[in-house]
Amino acid sequence: MYPQKSNNLETTVTKPLTREDLLKAYRTMRTIREFEERLHTDFATGEIPGFVHLYAGEEASATGVCMNLTAEDHIASTHRGHGHCIAKGVDPVGMMAEIWGRTTGTCKGKGGSMHIADLSVGMLGANGIVGGGGPLVCGTALAAKLRGQPYVSVCFFGDGASNQGTIFEAMNLASVWNLPVIFLAENNGYAEATSSNFSVACDNIADRASAFGMPGITVDGFDFFAVYEAAGAAIERARQGGGPSLVEVKLSRYYGHFEGDQQTYRAPGEVQNIRDTKDCLLQFARRVTSSGQIAQAELDAIDAEVKALIDGSVVKAKSDPKPTEADLLTDVYVSY
Amino acid sequence: MARKITYQQAINEALDQEMSRDQNVIVMGEDVAGGAGSPGEQDAWGGVLGVTRGLYHKHPGRVIDTPISESGYVGAAIGAACCGMRPVAELMFVDFLGVCFDQIFNQAAKFRYMFGGKAETPVVIRAMYGAGFRAAAQHSQCLYNIFTHIPGLKVVVPSNPYDAKGLLIQSIRDNDPVIFLEHKALYTMEGEVPEESYTVPFGEAAVVREGHDVTIVAIGRMVQKAQEAAADLQKQGIHCEIIDPRTTSPLDTDTILESVEKTGRLVVVDESHPRCSMASDIAGLVAENAFGSLKAPIRQVTGYHAPVPFSDALEELYIPSAAKIIAAAKSVKEYK
Numbered sequence: 001m002y003p004q005k006s007n008n009l010e011t012t013v014t015k016p017l018t019r020e021d022l023l024k025a026y027r028t029m030r031t032i033r034e035f036e037e038r039l040h041t042d043f044a045t046g047e048i049p050g051f052v053h054l055y056a057g058e059e060a061s062a063t064g065v066c067m068n069l070t071a072e073d074h075i076a077s078t079h080r081g082h083g084h085c086i087a088k089g090v091d092p093v094g095m096m097a098e099i100w101g102r103t104t105g106t107c108k109g110k111g112g113s114m115h116i117a118d119l120s121v122g123m124l125g126a127n128g129i130v131g132g133g134g135p136l137v138c139g140t141a142l143a144a145k146l147r148g149q150p151y152v153s154v155c156f157f158g159d160g161a162s163n164q165g166t167i168f169e170a171m172n173l174a175s176v177w178n179l180p181v182i183f184l185a186e187n188n189g190y191a192e193a194t195s196s197n198f199s200v201a202c203d204n205i206a207d208r209a210s211a212f213g214m215p216g217i218t219v220d221g222f223d224f225f226a227v228y229e230a231a232g233a234a235i236e237r238a239r240q241g242g243g244p245s246l247v248e249v250k251l252s253r254y255y256g257h258f259e260g261d262q263q264t265y266r267a268p269g270e271v272q273n274i275r276d277t278k279d280c281l282l283q284f285a286r287r288v289t290s291s292g293q294i295a296q297a298e299l300d301a302i303d304a305e306v307k308a309l310i311d312g313s314v315v316k317a318k319s320d321p322k323p324t325e326a327d328l329l330t331d332v333y334v335s336y
Numbered sequence: 337m338a339r340k341i342t343y344q345q346a347i348n349e350a351l352d353q354e355m356s357r358d359q360n361v362i363v364m365g366e367d368v369a370g371g372a373g374s375p376g377e378q379d380a381w382g383g384v385l386g387v388t389r390g391l392y393h394k395h396p397g398r399v400i401d402t403p404i405s406e407s408g409y410v411g412a413a414i415g416a417a418c419c420g421m422r423p424v425a426e427l428m429f430v431d432f433l434g435v436c437f438d439q440i441f442n443q444a445a446k447f448r449y450m451f452g453g454k455a456e457t458p459v460v461i462r463a464m465y466g467a468g469f470r471a472a473a474q475h476s477q478c479l480y481n482i483f484t485h486i487p488g489l490k491v492v493v494p495s496n497p498y499d500a501k502g503l504l505i506q507s508i509r510d511n512d513p514v515i516f517l518e519h520k521a522l523y524t525m526e527g528e529v530p531e532e533s534y535t536v537p538f539g540e541a542a543v544v545r546e547g548h549d550v551t552i553v554a555i556g557r558m559v560q561k562a563q564e565a566a567a568d569l570q571k572q573g574i575h576c577e578i579i580d581p582r583t584t585s586p587l588d589t590d591t592i593l594e595s596v597e598k599t600g601r602l603v604v605v606d607e608s609h610p611r612c613s614m615a616s617d618i619a620g621l622v623a624e625n626a627f628g629s630l631k632a633p634i635r636q637v638t639g640y641h642a643p644v645p646f647s648d649a650l651e652e653l654y655i656p657s658a659a660k661i662i663a664a665a666k667s668v669k670e671y672k
Contacts, residue, residue: 074415074419076415105452106452107450107451107452107454108452108453109452110449110450110451110452111450111451111452115446115450115451117447117450117451117454117455118451118454119418119419119451119454119455120454124415124418125447125450125451127443128442129438129442129443132411132438132439132442132443134408134411135407135408135409135410135411135412135414135415135439136411136412136414136415136418136439136443137415138408138409138411138412138415139411139412139413139414139415139416139417139418139419139421139423140415140416140418140419141415142412142415142416142421143415143416143419143420143421144419146362146397146398146421153415165407166407166408166411166438166439169403169405169407169408170408170411170412172403172405172408173402173403173405173408173409173412176403177400330453331448331449331452331453332448332449332487332488333448333488333490333512334448334456334510334511334512335510335511335512336490336512336539336586
């Protein structure tokens with residue numbers, strides 16, 4: 001039933017990026033950044049309800065991975081899920097309305113920031129339970145495998161979730177069933193306020209791959225191209241029946257665990273230093289402009305369009321209606 | 337054409353017929369076939385008590401053994417259901433709920449609501465429950481009340497072979513997550529079961545016996561005990577009406593209330609622990625909605641607020657008996 005596995009990610013070649021791909025990647029990363037920076041600003045006014053966990057700083061990961069995926073491929077996300085949603089093709093206007101608790105939101109205002117999902121684009125949901133997505137992607141991957149479809153599933157999870165039993169169970173299950181799953185560990189250095197230097201027992205999360213009989217690789221998560229290539233190799237391998245992989249991207253979040261987190265556990269100047277020297281958008285722009293592939297003016301135009309999109313999404317979200325009592329008991333079941 | 341088969345055979349037949357009807361139906365769990373990767377016989381067990389025996393060879397590739405990773409494979413079943421499969425995952429003993437509950441109550445149960453009605457999760461989770469096997473505290477619980485508490489889940493507790501087959505077929509065709517609970521002491525119970533496929537609808541209680549003196553609502557295996565008690569009580573001139581809810585979620589409250597309005601007396605028989613139980617739930621429902629009809633206090637015949645004991649001397653004391661039901665029915669009939 002299952003093809004022979006190899007434990008090598010280097011035998012597959014990632015699809016080369018066209019100019020259009022580069023523009024799309026930049027637009028996606030900029031959209032995520034703008035979306036998150038705007039939420040950071042608006043949250044401070046006290047108008048946005050609930051818990052919000054921002055993805056700013058990590059854009060190269062979601063974008064580098066999802067540029068290798070189609071709408072038929074599935075991803076599972078985390079509590080820090082806005083970036084994954086946008087990169088997988090969820091409409092940011094609906095997302096903003098969702099976060100503002102409006103009936104026009106992606107989930108009609110019933111999910112909120114931590115539960116944005118859109119199965120029509122293969123987005124299985126942000127998830128309020130750390131490590132919750134691992135088992136789920138084994139299921140979407142199993143469905144593809146049983147139906148003979150070339151679709152893959154990606155589980156995004158953090159360094160915190162890397163210590164959850166669900167992730168270990170899912171990695172073992174994906175390996176013994178030889179499923180087309182990519183375990184994409186986003187190691188941003190902190191599980192809430194606890195450093196991964198303390199909580200992860202091995203040097204790299206990817207070191208755990210061999211224990212589950214799959215290849216593992218650690219890449220620079222600030223470098224879109226490194227993520228794109230490593231994830232692309234793992235995804236291509238999975239598509240061809242080669243089984244699961246573990247890809248660890250090392251990166252950083254620019255804001256706290258949640259909005260309002262004072263982040264006293266971080267070193268003074270830590271985030272500013274990363275923003276100045278490693279920022280994924282700056283690195284990307286420098287590379288594609290200096291190579292002559294993209295003009296700075298094109299990137300500036302994208303920046304302006306994205307800003308208008310996000311500004312418009314906030315204006316709309318603020319004026320859209322909230323759900324009413326008639327919505328309280330709908331959609332608990334398909335039928336009851 | 338009906339013939340006598342056991343509760344266990346009825347469940348096997350339901351799975352077999354649904355797997356033949358719909359390629360999306362798959363069976364997965366620990367040793368649901370047995371023998372995966374082993375040098376000896378495949379389908380060696382067909383489930384730990386042989387309930388799924390024979391399906392492995394009839395439905396190649398669709399009866400899938402799993403590692404002992406309940407979170408992993410229950411979550412995989414849920415993920416597969418999200419993309420249109422109809423997995424039937426077997427949890428073996430319902431007591432193992434403790435190691436996979438997150439996937440059931442935080443993931444499957446909530447997807448539809450959290451995602452604004454955009455998800456369907458047609459998964460069935462089968463599990464054995466109940467005392468009487470000297471299996472002690474971690475293999476003898478009922479726990480249907482825990483699932484019933486959770487909006488988004490449906491909970492099925494068949495008391496006989498006919499209902500077992502019809503309710504399981506309904507469970508598989510249902511588009512919501514269903515917990516299907518099989519009392520292990522009922523596996524050898526024989527009853528008339530049609531050979532052809534049929535469904536028993538959810539939320540429709542069975543009036544197992546008609547009577548005008550006392551309403552007995554009994555869950556699962558307790559229906560048998562109630563029937564024993566009612567036969568004895570009949571000889572003593574007390575005519576009991578027995579109601580088998582068949583599903584605890586949805587619960588057919590109308591049939592229960594109509595019966596109590598007729599008899600004015602209620603005994604609820606529930607094998608599980610008494611606190612926050614189906615017994616207390618139904619008692620509360622009747623107290624709130626049919627108070628004016630009651631001629632006597634409601635009586636609950638349940639297990640105890642103690643783990644299920646091992647020694648036969650203690651376990652027999654633990655399980656509600658016909659004698660206790662008789663005593664309860666007489667006490668409400670004679671109440672002045």
